[in-house]
Amino acid sequence: MAAMNLIARDTHPTVARMLDSYDSPAILVSRDYEILATNDLYRDKFGELDQSDEHPRCYAVSHGYDRPCDEAGETCPLRAATASGNRERVLHIHQTPRGEEHVDVEMLPVFDEAGELEFFIELLRPLRTGSAREPELAMTGSSPAFNEMMGLIARVAPSDVAVLLSGESGAGKELAAHGIHRHSRRAKRHMVTLECAGLTETLFESELFGHVRGAFTGANFHKPGLVEAANGGTLFLDEIGDVPLSLQVKLLRLIETGTYRQVGSTEVRHSDFRLVCATHKNLGQLVEQGLFREDLYYRINVFPIRVPPLRERPEDLQGIARRVLEELGEGRHHHLTQSAADRLREYRFPGNVRELRNILARAMLLANTNVLDRDVIERALTPSRPQFDRAGRPAEAASAVDAIPEDLSLRGAEQRYLLWLLDHFGGSKTQAAQAAGISVRSLYRKLAW
Numbered sequence: 353m354a355a356m357n358l359i360a361r362d363t364h365p366t367v368a369r370m371l372d373s374y375d376s377p378a379i380l381v382s383r384d385y386e387i388l389a390t391n392d393l394y395r396d397k398f399g400e401l402d403q404s405d406e407h408p409r410c411y412a413v414s415h416g417y418d419r420p421c422d423e424a425g426e427t428c429p430l431r432a433a434t435a436s437g438n439r440e441r442v443l444h445i446h447q448t449p450r451g452e453e454h455v456d457v458e459m460l461p462v463f464d465e466a467g468e469l470e471f472f473i474e475l476l477r478p479l480r481t482g483s484a485r486e487p488e489l490a491m492t493g494s495s496p497a498f499n500e501m502m503g504l505i506a507r508v509a510p511s512d513v514a515v516l517l518s519g520e521s522g523a524g525k526e527l528a529a530h531g532i533h534r535h536s537r538r539a540k541r542h543m544v545t546l547e548c549a550g551l552t553e554t555l556f557e558s559e560l561f562g563h564v565r566g567a568f569t570g571a572n573f574h575k576p577g578l579v580e581a582a583n584g585g586t587l588f589l590d591e592i593g594d595v596p597l598s599l600q601v602k603l604l605r606l607i608e609t610g611t612y613r614q615v616g617s618t619e620v621r622h623s624d625f626r627l628v629c630a631t632h633k634n635l636g637q638l639v640e641q642g643l644f645r646e647d648l649y650y651r652i653n654v655f656p657i658r659v660p661p662l663r664e665r666p667e668d669l670q671g672i673a674r675r676v677l678e679e680l681g682e683g684r685h686h687h688l689t690q691s692a693a694d695r696l697r698e699y700r701f702p703g704n705v706r707e708l709r710n711i712l713a714r715a716m717l718l719a720n721t722n723v724l725d726r727d728v729i730e731r732a733l734t735p736s737r738p739q740f741d742r743a744g745r746p747a748e749a750a751s752a753v754d755a756i757p758e759d760l761s762l763r764g765a766e767q768r769y770l771l772w773l774l775d776h777f778g779g780s781k782t783q784a785a786q787a788a789g790i791s792v793r794s795l796y797r798k799l800a801w
């Protein structure tokens with residue numbers, strides 16, 4: 353048996369030993385918040401407790417608080433489990449050796465023979481979605497709106513239920529899909545993404561289902577589809593609202609039966625995948641307008657999760673900015689001055705986190721030092737607030753030509769223009785691509801995000 357670290361006098365060794373039977377970090381907590389024992393997994397993830405502290409309290413160890421969580425403005429699962437007599441679950445941000453992490457906390461009350469509440473077993477499952485180890489996939493945030501979303505992700509991830517992520521462009525839907533996949537039992541297999549916007553019917557079908565050799569002109573080889581690649585893993589359909597009606601029925605069949613046919617073949621194939629979809633559109637409204645099949649809508653919308661726009665969670669701004677600066681800084685430590693951060697908080701971010709990234713990337717290029725002050729942020733914000741003339745052309749374009757640095761490449765100028773359009777259309781790639789006269793796929797490629 354793994355070594356049990358009993359902190360308290362040997363009063364309840366049997367209960368304490370039970371902690372080893374849990375396959376997640378677990379602690380034994382008294383009714384007055386004292387940690388009585390920890391298991392190996394807990395110590396691996398969260399470190400040893402300070403042995404000089406004779407009465408370590410959960411709120412001090414996990415949060416650095418000097419009083420219980422509910423008195424410090426957070427929900428306290430221990431208090432909730434005491435009141436309900438049942439297990440309670442919340443999502444908390446804990447201090448860990450890796451910094452702050454989101455932890456899915458489950459509190460199980462343990463009763464004595466007389467039915468009196470004796471202690472609690474607390475299970476702590478860190479969410480990798482919030483960790484710093486894989487920066488490109490890590491979601492940063494601690495606002496109530498963000499935590500609510502993370503709580504839903506933690507709940508639904510282990511099941512095989514279809515999830516529909518809704519939210520504005522750039523708010524983090526794809527990142528949330530990765531979070532769901534990585535916390536699912538399918539995490540060791542692939543998450544395969546199909547960007548549905550801007551695909552022609554033929555392309556959609558052959559991308560999704562694959563095609564056999566000779567299926568159509570130019571099909572010189574057999575190509576497996578994404579559905580096949582997603583077997584055992586997760587299929588992520590981004591911008592599901594853009595799937596043409598004629599193809600929705602094929603999608604419905606795939607979801608209902610798990611079967612499909614490659615283009616040009618009569619053989620029925622099977623794939624076992626978990627479906628996650630995302631949209632920035634109001635699908636309910638599309639159903640009412642007859643543009644989206646109602647039966648498909650109910651199939652994909654089993655567990656809806658709303659990804660909140662950045663302006664609804666200003667508390668997250670600074671944390672995300674810090675992470676982005678670290679990520680883009682390539683070893684150089686950039687930071688925002690207080691008034692620069694205040695300036696960002698005044699902005700509404702129609703393009704959400706993606707726009708924040710772009711603004712910071714511009715600010716880093718514009719700044720002469722690694723300190724990003726209000727002035728630099730103001731200049732970096734300018735291309736995000738285009739004025740358009742009646743014809744829909746960015747009126748700032750002319751003056752911007754004067755402001756373009758001499759060494760700006762054609763590609764750089766093109767990117768600036770596309771960013772203008774994106775900002776103008778509230779982050780909608782479809783509208784921006786239409787205005788630029790290119791496909792959404794080309795837009796993605798040109799911006800190379």
Ligand SMILES: Nc1ncnc2c1ncn2[C@@H]1O[C@H](COP(=O)(O)OP(=O)(O)OP(=O)(O)O)[C@@H](O)[C@H]1O
Binds near residue numbers: 590709781
């Ligand atoms: N909470 C977050 N913390 C850190 N980075 C984030 C967060 N949310 C989003 N991002 C970053 O913002 C960018 C946009 O995120 P993502 O692609 O997931 O948005 P989206 O909602 O899927 O957008 P779209 O609808 O346009 O496809 C990505 O670079 C992503 O890494």
